[in-house]
Amino acid sequence: MINANNPDKEPNYNPGMNILIGGNRLGRGVTIDGLMVTYYGRDAKQKVMDTVHQHARMYGYRPHLKDVTRLFLPEHILNAFRSIHEADEAMRQAIGDDIHNIKLQPVWVGGNIKPTRSNVLDPSVIGVLAPGKLIFPQNPAYKKEEIKENFKDIENILINYQDNDCYYEVDIDFMIQIISYTKSYYISGEEWEPKRIIKGLTDIKSRGMTKGRLNVRRGKRNKNQGLDMPRKDPFQWGFGFGSGEWSIEAKNKYPDVPTLIICYQKGDKNQGWDDHPIYLPMLVLPKQKFVLMFNYDEDE
Numbered sequence: 001m002i003n004a005n006n007p008d009k010e011p012n013y014n015p016g017m018n019i020l021i022g023g024n025r026l027g028r029g030v031t032i033d034g035l036m037v038t039y040y041g042r043d044a045k046q047k048v049m050d051t052v053h054q055h056a057r058m059y060g061y062r063p064h065l066k067d068v069t070r071l072f073l074p075e076h077i078l079n080a081f082r083s084i085h086e087a088d089e090a091m092r093q094a095i096g097d098d099i100h101n102i103k104l105q106p107v108w109v110g111g112n113i114k115p116t117r118s119n120v121l122d123p124s125v126i127g128v129l130a131p132g133k134l135i136f137p138q139n140p141a142y143k144k145e146e147i148k149e150n151f152k153d154i155e156n157i158l159i160n161y162q163d164n165d166c167y168y169e170v171d172i173d174f175m176i177q178i179i180s181y182t183k184s185y186y187i188s189g190e191e192w193e194p195k196r197i198i199k200g201l202t203d204i205k206s207r208g209m210t211k212g213r214l215n216v217r218r219g220k221r222n223k224n225q226g227l228d229m230p231r232k233d234p235f236q237w238g239f240g241f242g243s244g245e246w247s248i249e250a251k252n253k254y255p256d257v258p259t260l261i262i263c264y265q266k267g268d269k270n271q272g273w274d275d276h277p278i279y280l281p282m283l284v285l286p287k288q289k290f291v292l293m294f295n296y297d298e299d300e
Helices: 047-060 062-069 077-097 144-157 172-180 194-206 244-253
Strands: 035-040 070-072 126-129 170-171 211-217 260-266 278-284 292-295
Touching: 047 077, 144 172, 170 172, 172 194, 172 211, 172 260, 172 278, 194 260, 211 244, 244 260, 244 278
Parallel strands: 035 070, 211 260
Antiparallel strands: 126 292, 170 211, 260 278
């Protein structure tokens, strides 16, 4: 047992395998040589990022042992760890390697959050829309009664965009209009939420970026009669609602502006839909132009 009653600065190990059980004494800044298996059950109400980083130090710098290292923990704690890790990596990516040539706008924080108020800010619910990333709704609405009205609106405004391979230059306001006609159900931990995405695009526009690109995919091999991708469960989409090559092409050709890719699916019932065609949005964020931070719990 590793607790406040231990007089020694380090554990006394026995020959063979040792099991260490503890809380704070194991949680901050301790490195355990030869650590193989961890059962992590600490579920603090506020998962502060630097504390989580301290917990991770228990593994030390041992990449050569990664293949035989095991970590067991509840899924919701894993999701919090993943969110913190992705936020950290996204910020590093945005800053880049040259500290003398940081081409960044200030970080934007949504809602009324004040990052300096650590007593009320829970970093586990902070997310980052990383530069250059492809994002899309994980749980799009697809039932006929839910989408048929807005479908007509999207159909009308996209009637002139028929070339599958063209990335049309459009106003960001037009991109916002298209997204506003789509509908999805928010899944905990995902990045896409229509109000959040629209807020991000509005802020991009307010900082002088008024144009983006629009690519409408209707299925070239199907003579523009619609894509026939099956509907999937949240977080099982892979590259989104079509080919990963589309977003890669957008990133390579137009890295400095947002690109909205609209995928027109046939919506056949035998593919998991509701026998009604549907337009599904994917957004490629501009590379290294901004980092939009948001709170998963914000009501706006």
